[in-house]
Amino acid sequence: xxxxxxxxxxxxxxxxxxxxxxxxxxxxxxxxxxxxxxxxxxxxxxxxxxxxxxxxxxxxxxxxxxxxxxxxxxxxxxxxxxxxxxxxxxxxxxxxxxxxxxxxxxxxxxxxxxxxxxxxxxxxxxxxxxxxxxxxxxxxxxxxxxxxxxxxxxxxxxxxxxxxxxxxxxxxxxxxxxxxxxxxxxxxxxxxxxxxxxxxxxxxxxxxxxxxxxxxxxxxxxxxxxxxxxxxxxxxxxxxxxxxxxxxxxxxxxxxxxxxxxxxxxxxxxxxxxxxxxxxxxxxxxxxxxxxxxxxxxxxxxxxxxxxxxxxxxxxxxxxxxxxxxxxxxxxxxxxxxxxxxxxxxxxxxxxxxxxxxxxxxxxxxxxxxxxxxxxxxxxxxxxxxxxxxxxxxxxxxxxxxxxxxxxxxxxxxxxxxxxxxxxxxxxxxxxxxxxxx
Amino acid sequence: xxxxxxxxxxxxxxxxxxxxxxxxxxxxxxxxxxxxxxxxxxxxxxxxxxxxxxxxxxxxxxxxxxxxxxxxxxxxxxxxxxxxxxxxxxxxxxxxxxxxxxxxxxxxxxxxxxxxxxxxxxxxxxxxxxxxxxxxxxxxxxxxxxxxxxxxxxxxxxxxxxxxxxxxxxxxxxxxxxxxxxxxxxxxxxxxxxxxxxxxxxxxxxxxxxxxxxxxxxxxxxxxxxxxxxxxxxxxxxxxxxxxxxxxxxxxxxxxxxxxxxxxxxxxxxxxxxxxxxxxxxxxxxxxxxxxxxxxxxxxxxxxxxxxxxxxxxxxxxxxxxxxxxxxxxxxxxxxxxxxxxxxxxxxxxxxxxxxxxxxxxxxxxxxxxxxxxxxxxxxxxxxxxxxxxxxxxxxxxxxxxxxxxxxxxxxxxxxxxxxxxxxxxxxxxxxxxxxxx
Numbered sequence: 001x002x003x004x005x006x007x008x009x010x011x012x013x014x015x016x017x018x019x020x021x022x023x024x025x026x027x028x029x030x031x032x033x034x035x036x037x038x039x040x041x042x043x044x045x046x047x048x049x050x051x052x053x054x055x056x057x058x059x060x061x062x063x064x065x066x067x068x069x070x071x072x073x074x075x076x077x078x079x080x081x082x083x084x085x086x087x088x089x090x091x092x093x094x095x096x097x098x099x100x101x102x103x104x105x106x107x108x109x110x111x112x113x114x115x116x117x118x119x120x121x122x123x124x125x126x127x128x129x130x131x132x133x134x135x136x137x138x139x140x141x142x143x144x145x146x147x148x149x150x151x152x153x154x155x156x157x158x159x160x161x162x163x164x165x166x167x168x169x170x171x172x173x174x175x176x177x178x179x180x181x182x183x184x185x186x187x188x189x190x191x192x193x194x195x196x197x198x199x200x201x202x203x204x205x206x207x208x209x210x211x212x213x214x215x216x217x218x219x220x221x222x223x224x225x226x227x228x229x230x231x232x233x234x235x236x237x238x239x240x241x242x243x244x245x246x247x248x249x250x251x252x253x254x255x256x257x258x259x260x261x262x263x264x265x266x267x268x269x270x271x272x273x274x275x276x277x278x279x280x281x282x283x284x285x286x287x288x289x290x291x292x293x294x295x296x297x298x299x300x301x302x303x304x305x306x307x308x309x310x311x312x313x314x315x316x317x318x319x320x321x322x323x324x325x326x327x328x329x330x331x332x333x334x335x336x337x338x339x340x341x342x343x344x345x346x347x348x349x350x351x352x353x354x355x356x357x358x359x360x361x362x363x364x365x366x367x368x369x370x371x372x373x374x375x376x377x378x379x380x381x382x383x384x385x386x387x388x389x390x391x392x393x394x395x396x397x398x399x400x401x402x403x404x405x406x407x408x409x410x411x412x413x414x415x416x417x418x419x420x421x422x423x424x425x426x427x428x429x430x431x432x433x434x435x436x437x438x
Numbered sequence: 439x440x441x442x443x444x445x446x447x448x449x450x451x452x453x454x455x456x457x458x459x460x461x462x463x464x465x466x467x468x469x470x471x472x473x474x475x476x477x478x479x480x481x482x483x484x485x486x487x488x489x490x491x492x493x494x495x496x497x498x499x500x501x502x503x504x505x506x507x508x509x510x511x512x513x514x515x516x517x518x519x520x521x522x523x524x525x526x527x528x529x530x531x532x533x534x535x536x537x538x539x540x541x542x543x544x545x546x547x548x549x550x551x552x553x554x555x556x557x558x559x560x561x562x563x564x565x566x567x568x569x570x571x572x573x574x575x576x577x578x579x580x581x582x583x584x585x586x587x588x589x590x591x592x593x594x595x596x597x598x599x600x601x602x603x604x605x606x607x608x609x610x611x612x613x614x615x616x617x618x619x620x621x622x623x624x625x626x627x628x629x630x631x632x633x634x635x636x637x638x639x640x641x642x643x644x645x646x647x648x649x650x651x652x653x654x655x656x657x658x659x660x661x662x663x664x665x666x667x668x669x670x671x672x673x674x675x676x677x678x679x680x681x682x683x684x685x686x687x688x689x690x691x692x693x694x695x696x697x698x699x700x701x702x703x704x705x706x707x708x709x710x711x712x713x714x715x716x717x718x719x720x721x722x723x724x725x726x727x728x729x730x731x732x733x734x735x736x737x738x739x740x741x742x743x744x745x746x747x748x749x750x751x752x753x754x755x756x757x758x759x760x761x762x763x764x765x766x767x768x769x770x771x772x773x774x775x776x777x778x779x780x781x782x783x784x785x786x787x788x789x790x791x792x793x794x795x796x797x798x799x800x801x802x803x804x805x806x807x808x809x810x811x812x813x814x815x816x817x818x819x820x821x822x823x824x825x826x827x828x829x830x831x832x833x834x835x836x837x838x839x840x841x842x843x844x845x846x847x848x849x850x851x852x853x854x855x856x857x858x859x860x861x862x863x864x865x866x867x868x869x870x871x872x873x874x875x876x
Contacts, residue, residue: 083865111867139867148872189820191873198869241820242805242813281766281806307762307802309816309823312831313840317755317795321762321802324745328719328763342823343841344848344862357755364745364759367680368719375680378747382627382679385747385780393750402751403781410782424782427521429549429577431636434586435629 014228015053017268019046027055031066036373045069049261050297052170052230052270054105054132059167065104065132067272067333068299072371073362076134076301076335077103077355080110081121085345088121094351095125101355101399103336105170107134111195115143123166132169134232138196138213148199153212153219161223170230172196172274173220175213176256177236179204184249190240193277197236217260221267230270232301233257238277241309245279246287258294265296272299272333279305281325288329301333302326315341316354320361327365334358356399363398386432388421452666453491455706457484465493469504474811483507487699488735490608490668490708492543492570497605503542503570505710505771506737510809511800514572514739514773515541515793518548519559523783526559532789533563539793539837541774543608545572549633553581561604570607572670576634576651586637591650595657602665609667610634610712611658613651614694615674617642622687628678631715635674655698659707668708670739671695676715679747683717684725696732703734710737710771717743719763726767739771740764753779754792758799765803772796794837801836824870826859 018025024043031053032039045051051068067074077098081091091110098106106129110121118140126133140163141156142148163171174196182201185191192198200211213220224231237253239245257273264271273295279287284305291300304319305326311318319337327334336358338346346354366374377396384392390407397403410424411417422430456463462481469491470477483489489506505512515536519529529548536544544567548559556578564571578601579594580586601609612634620639623629630636638649651658662669675691677683695711702709711733717725722743729738742757743764749756757775765772774796776784784792804812815834822830828845835841848862849855860868 082862083867084860084862111864142867185873189817190824191870193869195864195867195869195872198872202872202875241816241823243817243820281762281802282808283806308798308805308836309819310801310834310836311798312819312835313837313844314795314798317758318798318802320755321759321799324719324759324763325766339840340844340848340863342861342863343844356752360746360749360752360756361759363748364719364756367746368721370720378679379627379681381747381750382681385679386628396748397750398746398748399751402777406751406778406781410778422522423780424520424522425778425780426549426633429521429580429633431631431633432629434633434636434640435623437640 014225014268014270015046015055016049016270019043020268027053027064030064035066035071037070041070042066048297049265049271050299052272052299054169054230056164056167056169056227056229058165058227059126059133059169061130062132062169063130069297069332071332072366072374073327073331074104074333075355075358075362076105076107076333077351078107078109078335079351080108081112082345083112086112086117088124090348091121092124092128094348095128097348097352098355099129099131101352102359103131103355105132105134107136109136109139111139111143113143115140118143119162122163126167133167134170134172135163135168136172136196136234137163138174138199142199148202149206151199151203151212153216156213157219157223160220164223164227164229168229170232172232172234173213174200174234174236175211175217175220175260176233176253177201177211178214178256179210181237181249181252184252185237188247188249189243192237193240194234194236194238196234200236214256217263221264221269224269225267228270230272231264233260233271233273235274235276238275238303239279241278242280242307245276246283250276251290254291254294258296261295261298272301275300275302275331276305277303278309279307279322281307281322284322284325285329288326288331292330299332300330301335302331303335304337306337312342313339315339316357320357323358323361324364327362328368334362356402359398388423388432452663452706452708453484453493454487454708457481458706465491465502468502473504473509475508479508480504486735487703487709488737490710490737492607492668494602494605494607494665494667496603496665497564497571497607499568500570500607501568507735507770509770510804510812511765511769512542512771513793513796513800514543514545514771515789516545516547516773517789518546519550520783521550524550524555526562528786529559530562530566532786533566535786535790536793537567537569539790540797541569541793543570543572545574547574547577549577549581551581553578556581557600560601564605571605572608572610573601573606574610574634574672575601576612576637580637586640587644589637589641589650591654591657594651595661598658599661602661602667606667608670610670610672611651612638612672612674613649613655613658613698614671614691615639615649616652616694617648619675619687619690622690623675626685626687627681630675631678632672632674632676634672638674652694655701659702659705662707663705666708668710669702671698671709671711673712673714676713676741677717679716680718680745683714684721688714689728692729692732696734699733699736710739713738713740713769714743715741716747717745717760719745719760722760722763723767726764726769730768737770738768739773740769741773742775744775750780751777753777754795758795761796761799762802765800766806772800794840797836826870
């Protein structure tokens with residue numbers, strides 16, 4: 001079989017190739033146990049490209065995470081410094097906070113003018129991060145090239161390899177932004193809102209050449225397969241407002257992503273697809289089905305989607321609404337949004353809240369999809385609530401910190417109130433009590 | 439025609455009867471203009487019972503609001519004092535805040551031991567409230583009767599009439615909680631979580647009699663039709679956790695509500711149906727379709743629904759997710775939830791945030807349903823965002839207060855930053871700028 005021959009060629013192999021070769025890895029066992037599913041079924045889904053396991057061989061102390069078919073929905077949190085707000089300690093604090101809030105994966109989107117600082121932030125983060133860690137190598141490549149116009153394949157591959165060696169588990173690669181899409185982008189209200197997309201459009205227009213990531217995709221795959229870096233095919237042309245949603249530029253790029261996903265699969269590199277963006281609720285189902293069709297069941301990683309443009313200050317909530325719809329129709333992986341999206345870089349509390357709110361969307365979908373563990377957690381919560389047992393409720397609530405904070409304020413530090421069999425909402429006219437009295 | 443005969447019998451008539459008699463009222467004109475729809479079409483929908491116009495004849499300075507088919511989704515905010523937190527000034531402040539946050543309707547759920555105080559709060563609120571105002575008369579009836587066990591029809595009707603005379607536009611009536619449902623409630627994990635429902639179950643068990651609201655429903659309708667109070671048929675048996683959702687008790691009650699809605703319609707009293715509660719995402723469509731089928735297209739007023747039980751501290755967000763699904767499948771009216779739901783009585787800021795978040799869910803559905811005004815607002819926002827025109831964005835954002843607060847913090851009071859053509863998220867690496875530079 002072809003994959004056996006490939007195995008001989010390579011020094012190291014991916015979870016994908018092992019699954020194809022019917023081999024069960026310790027990473028597969030870990031994920032299957034965690035998700036309470038059959039490991040053989042998981043292996044089959046990996047072999048078909050329906051599931052990826054994020055696990056770079058160089059990421060020490062990693063708890064691998066599976067994403068895709070029949071698994072619970074995962075939540076990613078983006079952190080990282082920007083040119084205007086760069087503070088390593090603050091970003092490491094954010095890392096701790098999102099881990100505490102139980103983000104399933106973390107992406108470092110740091111882009112600052114000093115590339116050694118980017119290296120430092122990334123390495124320090126990976127060291128402390130026991131969940132899969134992602135990056136967008138083109139950000140650092142732009143910095144190292146001194147501007148997007150000076151990008152070269154060589155620079156890009158150098159950065160990509162550095163990230164891979166450091167243990168980055170998944171990387172966004174905007175290889176689907178191609179020259180033919182330029183006139184399509186010009187038709188839009190918002191043109192381009194992806195940083196990676198804008199870098200590549202700029203480069204293609206300046207040099208009048210095809211996107212080098214698209215042309216030399218195989219060279220990226222060479223590195224990815226060596227370390228088992230999962231390729232997250234970036235949607236550089238994701239719509240930036242609902243007026244542009246599901247438009248020609250977006251669908252043209254999605255078709256390119258489908259083509260590139262096939263290349264990944266042929267070379268046994270794990271792949272997932274990044275998705276929009278800004279999509280009204282009535283177009284979400286169509287978008288998910290389209291991705292699953294065009295990309296042959298590859299896991300779908302959605303940012304939001306935001307169903308409206310007018311929720312600035314509450315984009316975390318609007319994104320949770322869109323994310324819940326996406327999840328119900330088959331999306332596998334939600335990227336959180338914070339309340340600061342479209343306004344500025346979030347602070348630590350905003351980052352924390354962003355993770356919790358995305359997890360609420362994900363958990364709502366897990367329950368609806370019949371995940372037994374998720375349903376059981378809710379039943380336990382209901383039983384504790386019936387008894388007004390605040391300590392037991394605290395064990396099952398999604399965000400313990402907020403729950404405790406609100407309770408504390410509610411009871412105003414009064415231990416008698418904390419132990420009292422009531423809450424201030426109904427007081428003596430509590431439906432439970434009236435019913436139970438009978 | 440029968441309705442003409444009725445017209446002669448009554449001193450005053452409802453919007454419903456006028457619509458049936460092909461008469462266009464000033465309230466219908468107001469609503470049609472506000473919603474940018476054809477007034478004849480609106481009148482037909484009212485005549486069929488698909489739309490209600492909330493407008494008690496005694497409510498001075500009211501801007502009437504339509505709820506139902508082909509109209510934008512409305513949001514209700516519950517306020518009111520509880521036995522443990524009773525402060526008239528605070529509740530009036532909440533009223534101002536929810537009006538500012540653009541709640542479409544307000545319900546006063548005050549239940550305190552002093553019934554004169556309940557009268558005072560209600561009257562002061564109605565005086566200041568220019569949107570439709572709702573109450574749950576059984577709360578005050580229980581107080582006036584000194585406990586749910588002592589409720590009498592006479593007491594209830596006296597309170598109901600007082601509310602109607604004061605100008606209450608809609609009232610929750612838990613007439614569908616009937617004796618046969620008692621064994622069904624006992625099968626549940628959470629039994630009953632509606633206060634009104636618990637009062638009536640208690641009364642029925644104590645007296646071994648049928649729910650007097652059910653038996654004497656016609657007498658309630660006599661008052662409702664005189665003042666054109668819209669009956670909001672309460673779901674006293676709404677599930678209190680996802681384990682109980684769409685269960686026998688809930689569906690049994692819904693059938694009773696369908697029967698009672700028919701009675702309202704026969705007597706030309708406007709009616710809407712209140713709905714669950716706690717419903718996982720996969721059961722929401724079914725619940726909406728069931729209500730629309732059983733209650734022959736009556737407007738559906740949903741509380742949440744909450745798709746999970748474990749989001750305590752974030753029930754406003756979980757409710758917005760559930761509300762958006764409900765809206766997409768045909769719910770007409772969303773009752774907000776606050777972050778304090780299941781924890782305590784919300785404070786002013788929590789009430790404000792609750793309204794905004796429910797409005798985000800409603801607006802997302804309006805956009806998806808193709809409402810032109812809603813879509814236009816989003817396009818204007820996108821155009822302003824493209825230009826980084828923060829002043830223009832402020833005109834189109836759903837919550838101006840939060841937007842300004844976050845911007846102010848972001849710019850740290852620095853006027854140069856406020857005018858600067860950037861935000862701290864991407865700084866110089868802004869996708870728009872890179873694209874527009876070309």
